Amino acid sequence: MLTNRRKDAWIAAVLVAPFLAIYLLVFVWPTVQMFGISFTDAPLIGDGDFVGVDNYARLDSDPRFKTAAWNTAYFVLLTVVPGTCVALLIALGVSRLKGRLQAAILALFFLPYILPVSVVYLIWDWVLNFQFGISMHVLDWLGIDRVPITKSREWFMPAMAVVTIWWTAGFSILLFLAGLRSIPPEIYEAAALDNAGRWTTFRRITWPLLWPITSLVFTIQLISQLKIFDQVYLFSQGGRPNDNMVLVYYVFQRAFQQNQGGRAAAVAVTLFVLVVVVSVLQFQLLRLSGNRK
Amino acid sequence: MTVHGMLKAAVIATIGFAGVARAEETVVWWDFLGGGDGVRMKKLIEDFNAAHAGAIKIDATTLEWGTPFYAKVQTSAAVGEAPDVMTYHASRIPLAVEQGVLQELTAEDFAAMGLGQADFAPATWDAVTIEGKQYAVPLDTHPIVLYYNKDLLSAAGMLDDNGLPKGMDSREGFTATLQALKDNGVTFPLGSVTADGNFMFRTIYSLVGQQGGELMTDGEFLAGDNGDKLANALGVLADWTKAGLQSTYTDYPATVALFTSGEAAMMINGVWEVPTMTDLNAQGKLFNWGAVELPVIFDMPSTYADSHAFALPLNQGKDMTPEKRAAVLEVIGWIEKNSLLWATAGHIPAYGPVTDSAEYKAMEPNATYSSLTANMIFDPKTPLAGVAGPIFDVMSTYFVPTLNGEMDPAEAVTAIKEELNAL
Numbered sequence: 001m002l003t004n005r006r007k008d009a010w011i012a013a014v015l016v017a018p019f020l021a022i023y024l025l026v027f028v029w030p031t032v033q034m035f036g037i038s039f040t041d042a043p044l045i046g047d048g049d050f051v052g053v054d055n056y057a058r059l060d061s062d063p064r065f066k067t068a069a070w071n072t073a074y075f076v077l078l079t080v081v082p083g084t085c086v087a088l089l090i091a092l093g094v095s096r097l098k099g100r101l102q103a104a105i106l107a108l109f110f111l112p113y114i115l116p117v118s119v120v121y122l123i124w125d126w127v128l129n130f131q132f133g134i135s136m137h138v139l140d141w142l143g144i145d146r147v148p149i150t151k152s153r154e155w156f157m158p159a160m161a162v163v164t165i166w167w168t169a170g171f172s173i174l175l176f177l178a179g180l181r182s183i184p185p186e187i188y189e190a191a192a193l194d195n196a197g198r199w200t201t202f203r204r205i206t207w208p209l210l211w212p213i214t215s216l217v218f219t220i221q222l223i224s225q226l227k228i229f230d231q232v233y234l235f236s237q238g239g240r241p242n243d244n245m246v247l248v249y250y251v252f253q254r255a256f257q258q259n260q261g262g263r264a265a266a267v268a269v270t271l272f273v274l275v276v277v278v279s280v281l282q283f284q285l286l287r288l289s290g291n292r293k
Numbered sequence: 294m295t296v297h298g299m300l301k302a303a304v305i306a307t308i309g310f311a312g313v314a315r316a317e318e319t320v321v322w323w324d325f326l327g328g329g330d331g332v333r334m335k336k337l338i339e340d341f342n343a344a345h346a347g348a349i350k351i352d353a354t355t356l357e358w359g360t361p362f363y364a365k366v367q368t369s370a371a372v373g374e375a376p377d378v379m380t381y382h383a384s385r386i387p388l389a390v391e392q393g394v395l396q397e398l399t400a401e402d403f404a405a406m407g408l409g410q411a412d413f414a415p416a417t418w419d420a421v422t423i424e425g426k427q428y429a430v431p432l433d434t435h436p437i438v439l440y441y442n443k444d445l446l447s448a449a450g451m452l453d454d455n456g457l458p459k460g461m462d463s464r465e466g467f468t469a470t471l472q473a474l475k476d477n478g479v480t481f482p483l484g485s486v487t488a489d490g491n492f493m494f495r496t497i498y499s500l501v502g503q504q505g506g507e508l509m510t511d512g513e514f515l516a517g518d519n520g521d522k523l524a525n526a527l528g529v530l531a532d533w534t535k536a537g538l539q540s541t542y543t544d545y546p547a548t549v550a551l552f553t554s555g556e557a558a559m560m561i562n563g564v565w566e567v568p569t570m571t572d573l574n575a576q577g578k579l580f581n582w583g584a585v586e587l588p589v590i591f592d593m594p595s596t597y598a599d600s601h602a603f604a605l606p607l608n609q610g611k612d613m614t615p616e617k618r619a620a621v622l623e624v625i626g627w628i629e630k631n632s633l634l635w636a637t638a639g640h641i642p643a644y645g646p647v648t649d650s651a652e653y654k655a656m657e658p659n660a661t662y663s664s665l666t667a668n669m670i671f672d673p674k675t676p677l678a679g680v681a682g683p684i685f686d687v688m689s690t691y692f693v694p695t696l697n698g699e700m701d702p703a704e705a706v707t708a709i710k711e712e713l714n715a716l
Contacts, residue, residue, distance in 0.1 A: 043392065045371040063712070130488060130542035131551065148542035151488050151693055239488060239544075242690035242712070256364045258683050258716070259392055259676065 031272075038265035044255050048262050055266035064253075065267065068245040071157060075228050075246065078161035080221045087169045087217065091176030092206075106177070113170030120167050121234040125150075128159065150235045156244050160231050167231075168224070172217045179213030180206070215286035219279055226275050247271045318349050318620040321376040323366070325358040326601075329568030330638035337634055341627055349620045359681040363389075366606060370394040375606035377613070378621045383420035383600035384672035384679035386428050391676045395428045396605040405619065406430065406626035412645045420600050420671045429602035430625050432632060433640035436598035436669060437495045437563050438662045439588065440570070443581035445558040446470075449477035457661075458559070461588040464529060471538040474558045483539040484548045484557025485530070487696045490689025491681070492545055493530075495597045496561050497692065499587055500526035502595030502670040508684075509673035514713035520706045527695050527702035529590055534698050541697045553579060561587065567639025567658065584658040586665040598669040599680065600643060603628070641666060677716050687712045 038055055042048030059065045094106050112120070127135050128149045136146045149155045183206065191201050207214075229248035236244045245253075247267060255264035326334045338351050354376075356362050363385060369375040371394075381389065389395045403409055410418055413431055421429040439458070446452045451459050451470050460466030474482035486492040498508065506522035508514065515523060533539045540551055549566060551557040553573060564584070573579035587596050603625045605613075613621075628635075632642040633652055641663055642648055654660055672678040679685075691709050694700035 044367065045392070063715075129544070129547065131540065131544075131547040146542075148488070148697065151542050151697070152699070237489075237491075240490070240690045240693050241686045253683070253686070256360060256367075257681070257686070259367075259388065 034265050037261055038269045040262045042261040043259045044261045055263050064245055068247045068250040072246045074157050076225045079164050079225045083165045083221055084217050086165055087172030088176055091173045095180045109173055110170035112167050117230040124163050151239050153243050175213055175217055179210045183209045219283055223279050320351050320620050320624050322351050322353040322378050323376040324355055324380040325362045327355055330565050333638045367392055367394050370606045371609055373608040373611035375608050381429055381602050381604040382680050383602050387674050388676040390423045394607055396607045398427045405622045413643050416669050417600055417643050421602050429604040431600045431602045431643035433643050434598045434600045435564050435640045436596045436665055437561055438584045440560045440584050442558045445479055449473045464590045467588040479558045481540040481557040484551040484560040485539040486545050486548045488542045488544040490692030491685045493692050494685055494688050497526045499595055499597040503591035515710045520710055524702040524706045530696050564639035584662050586662050594668040595670055596665045596668055683716055
């Protein structure tokens with residue numbers, strides 16, 4: 001078929017233009033500005049003087065930044081792999097069910113995902129609250145001392161990890177289910193004819209064929225968990241905010257509580273670079289290990 | 294009538310209505326008063342609107358207290374979308390002035406409101422003053438007080454002849470009162486907000502004040518022996534925890550619930566919980582209760598207070614018309630002069646003539662605790678201070694472990710000092 005290339009390009013440009021304009025305006029431009037602000041001593045609103053790399057140099061000896069970086073890394077460790085595994089296990093279970101039952105069970109697992117974070121916070125506060133939480137009554141009943149879960153350094157991040165996995169697993173489960181459904185049943189039939197056991201079937205068929213989805217879930221999780229903020233902020237209110245500090249919280253604290261836009265931007269840029277580097281690295285790594293199979 | 298005609302009529306009608314509405318000045322109002330006091334403020338606003346029908350109308354919105362409120366004010370003022378008048382904590386004014394979000398209030402403004410410096414207590418007036426200029430009109434002071442359950446204290450023999458708690462004049466005396474309650478079977482003699490260091494700042498700062506200590510001296514935090522005074526204050530509370538005399542890891546709502554359910558015999562909390570108690574008591578759902586000035590644990594009485602004040606945002610690129618400004622000043626002046634109703638929310642009105650009135654002096658428990666006005670201390674004047682500010686966060690992080698017996702007070706003070714001076 002004959003096509004007019006120039007006309008095609010023109011149509012493409014028109015179709016892409018609205019998105020591109022909005023993207024440039026509300027994403028690229030602010031990001032560029034953020035880089036600029038990070039080299040100034042600007043307050044939250046308004047301009048500041050150029051201070052070179054001072055804002056970055058200070059991070060090195062900033063105890064709150066260190067706490068934030070460490071906690072963020074710890075949280076990623078506690079959620080990304082465990083969260084992916086939990087979602088995969090649940091998806092494998094749900095995929096064995098049929099019809100309405102499957103829909104009902106899937107809905108149960110997906111339900112937390114549609115809740116806003118404030119509701120998630122309230123639900124879990126009712127469970128974990130030291131004086132009135134349901135879980136504390138269970139501990140009393142078992143004769144174990146009550147644990148101030150959201151107020152102690154040791155328990156805070158693990159508790160946030162559990163809450164986050166409970167809250168967000170639904171979406172990963174959906175992705176895994178879609179992946180499982182796209183594996184042709186003939187392969188399983190053939191494997192069954194060859195007397196392959198359950199474990200062998202999983203290891204030799206399900207796992208490799210599901211790999212693209214697994215690495216996708218992994219990457220999505222990694223990026224979103226690096227940006228952890230809401231849960232930590234809500235559960236830290238009045239508690240031990242500076243012990244529970246994570247990177248985005250630190251940006252918020254510098255910008256909105258201390259009116260230091262420049263220093264906040266420096267932390268934000270650091271996080272931005274970190275997310276880009278880690279996710280590119282991880283995706284490449286997963287792709288390579290996927291190819292090897 | 295043709296379609297065209299109908300359209301024309303509609304346009305004329307719309308313009309007509311708009312014309313009528315313009316004669317009435319609408320004052321956009323933001324506050325963060327979501328509790329029992331918010332209900333009383335809504336009543337005051339209604340009364341104001343009724344008294345000024347056709348002239349001024351307040352269009353009020355209540356927003357989330359704390360950082361969300363102040364972040365919204367700052368961002369909206371920057372783009373000219375802030376309200377005409379808003380409530381503000383006096384402790385947050387230094388930061389607000391640095392951010393440039395507040396209009397200065399001149400002597401003429403105060404004259405227009407019918408108010409003057411003489412109408413306010415010196416400490417309260419000073420709290421809204423930065424470098425000799427006023428940036429807000431104080432509506433009240435809201436200190437913390439000691440709430441007590443008269444039934445439980447009486448059962449333990451800890452009420453004096455005037456119905457006030459015993460042992461209010463020394464650390465030993467008050468500890469003995471707590472111990473007596475404990476021995477009499479009370480689960481938590483003192484309900485303390487031990488899970489919320491932000492809140493406990495008020496109590497601990499009061500105890501520092503009772504030793505004549507300061508948080509900030511010439512720009513330096515906890516200079517000289519002020520660190521030791523903070524450690525002493527923390528030590529008292531940590532000892533009560535060790536002796537099982539106060540509730541541990543208890544957050545704000547839980548503390549109030551422990552007190553109102555009778556599990557905690559006493560509670561140190563803001564006067565803003567007075568309406569909660571009054572209302573429950575009126576419904577027959579609460580024991581006999583009272584509220585008094587904090588016990589003197591150290592050398593002298595001292596109570597931390599903050600002040601709710603009215604401030605005018607500085608809207609960028611949008612000048613307030615003289616008519617609008619006059620209306621806003623009328624609003625503030627009127628509410629100040631009618632703040633007797635505000636006193637039923639527990640707060641101590643800042644406007645002197647109201648607290649001097651016979652009606653106020655007959656109001657209980659306000660009259661009992663209003664003696665503390667003479668012993669109030671406010672936040673240090675720094676942009677880092679104020680509710681939901683950075684000082685609160687630093688303190689909170691170390692108060693929570695210290696108050697619950699996880700950390701030594703001296704260790705906490707060293708860390709606090711380091712972090713505060715690094716802010």
